[in-house]
Amino acid sequence: MNPALDQLKAYPFARLATLLENERPDPSRALIDLSIGEPKHQPPEVVLQALAGSLTQVSKYPPTSGYPELRKAIADWASQRFKLPHQALDPLANLLPVNGTREALFAITQLAANPTRAGGEVGMPNPFYQIYEGAALLAGKQRVYFNSTDQGQPDWRSISDQQWSKLELLYICTPGNPSGVALDEATLAYLANKAIEHDFILVSDECYSELWLGDEKPAGLLQACWNAGITHFRNCLVCHSLSKRSNLPGLRSGFVAGDADIIRKFALYRTYHGSAMPGATQLASIAAWQDESHAEHNRQLYREKYRQVMPLLQGICDQATPDAGFYLWLNTPIDDQQYVRRLYAEAGVKSLPGSYLTRVSNGSDPGINHVRLALVAPVEQCVEGIQRLVAFHKSLN
Ligand SMILES: Cc1ncc(COP(=O)(O)O)c(C=O)c1O
Numbered sequence: 001m002n003p004a005l006d007q008l009k010a011y012p013f014a015r016l017a018t019l020l021e022n023e024r025p026d027p028s029r030a031l032i033d034l035s036i037g038e039p040k041h042q043p044p045e046v047v048l049q050a051l052a053g054s055l056t057q058v059s060k061y062p063p064t065s066g067y068p069e070l071r072k073a074i075a076d077w078a079s080q081r082f083k084l085p086h087q088a089l090d091p092l093a094n095l096l097p098v099n100g101t102r103e104a105l106f107a108i109t110q111l112a113a114n115p116t117r118a119g120g121e122v123g124m125p126n127p128f129y130q131i132y133e134g135a136a137l138l139a140g141k142q143r144v145y146f147n148s149t150d151q152g153q154p155d156w157r158s159i160s161d162q163q164w165s166k167l168e169l170l171y172i173c174t175p176g177n178p179s180g181v182a183l184d185e186a187t188l189a190y191l192a193n194k195a196i197e198h199d200f201i202l203v204s205d206e207c208y209s210e211l212w213l214g215d216e217k218p219a220g221l222l223q224a225c226w227n228a229g230i231t232h233f234r235n236c237l238v239c240h241s242l243s244k245r246s247n248l249p250g251l252r253s254g255f256v257a258g259d260a261d262i263i264r265k266f267a268l269y270r271t272y273h274g275s276a277m278p279g280a281t282q283l284a285s286i287a288a289w290q291d292e293s294h295a296e297h298n299r300q301l302y303r304e305k306y307r308q309v310m311p312l313l314q315g316i317c318d319q320a321t322p323d324a325g326f327y328l329w330l331n332t333p334i335d336d337q338q339y340v341r342r343l344y345a346e347a348g349v350k351s352l353p354g355s356y357l358t359r360v361s362n363g364s365d366p367g368i369n370h371v372r373l374a375l376v377a378p379v380e381q382c383v384e385g386i387q388r389l390v391a392f393h394k395s396l397n
Contacts, residue, residue: 035372062276090260098277107270168201189225203239206218210245210299239254252281352372353370
């Protein structure tokens with residue numbers, strides 16, 4: 001057996017289940033779950049209809065590279081969203097549909113890691129999405145965790161050239177999970193230039209990019225590359241998903257786009273891996289990428305939650321509404337695991353300890369004394385959950 005399997009860490013939600021297993025919250029009031037970031041808004045009707053109308057697709061093998069119509073729909077969407085000129089993204093060369101970003105984020109490291117390069121590292125932000133770490137472990141690579149600052153993203157400009165030169169791949173997450181902070185275009189261009197200079201693959205996980213909460217759409221790596229003159233997107237990839245944008249976490253649909261050389265090798269890898277997107281999913285995904293109205297409606301629903309919830313948190317958190325996403329990342333006045341356990345036991349609210357999303361790096365752990373809350377439940381439940389949290393929080397003082 002691969003010994004790296006033993007190094008895989010328990011998933012945050014498995015750890016949470018263990019943490020809470022002996023607690024019995026008051027059964028007379030409904031439990032409010034703010035722990036898991038699974039979208040709960042309605043999936044778009046237009047997509048459900050497309051899915052239902054394409055079931056006969058099961059009678060044939062789907063192409064790994066995706067139907068040309070899907071690739072075109074994705075290229076059109078991404079070009080419009082990230083203000084790329086016509087034909088900047090070649091639908092046949094620069095992108096691939098994937099079964100959700102999770103599997104693509106994992107697979108890309110298996111592709112990028114050079115087994116003969118000793119000391120090569122896979123970098124990631126800290127906190128991070130645990131797939132990045134598992135992918136690096138199973139590819140036999142060292143992990144390097146770049147701590148986020150209090151501003152919600154790592155200070156990417158403070159990384160030394162010596163550190164850059166060790167990387168084989170760097171994951172970034174923008175807008176970030178859990179901070180919701182988006183990297184600006186200049187920082188993305190800076191990172192793209194570092195990826196070229198030090199010859200590593202830069203993977204930008206942008207699966208929350210469509211849930212912007214203010215007036216400004218988060219920048220993306222493709223647009224940053226293009227505007228910086230990196231028109232072949234060299235060494236750069238972005239990952240996008242319908243899970244959050246379109247409330248379709250069960251559809252398993254997203255795409256990877258960027259450097260044509262990497263995409264070509266990725267397509268080859270995926271042919272062997274057997275990860276073609278089912279035909280019905282492909283047709284439903286075309287309908288999703290071609291419709292923007294449901295995505296706008298979705299944003300409105302999240303904005304309304306933050307509009308109602310943020311004033312309740314005054315005095316507990318001086319944070320402003322995040323740039324995007326559906327999380328809140330709060331400081332806790334006591335140990336975060338204790339906080340989460342007691343919040344569950346005493347107030348019937350499930351949340352996630354910050355330290356389940358981080359590792360100790362450079363002698364510190366940016367998840368300690370933090371809690372992550374996902375505002376995915378209906379607005380009334382989110383409001384009640386935060387009201388209960390505020391009362392609990394105040395009772396600690
Ligand atoms: C940061 C981040 N990346 C990627 C994913 C995976 O999303 P999906 O596989 O549904 O596209 C998630 C899901 O929660 C996430 O939080």
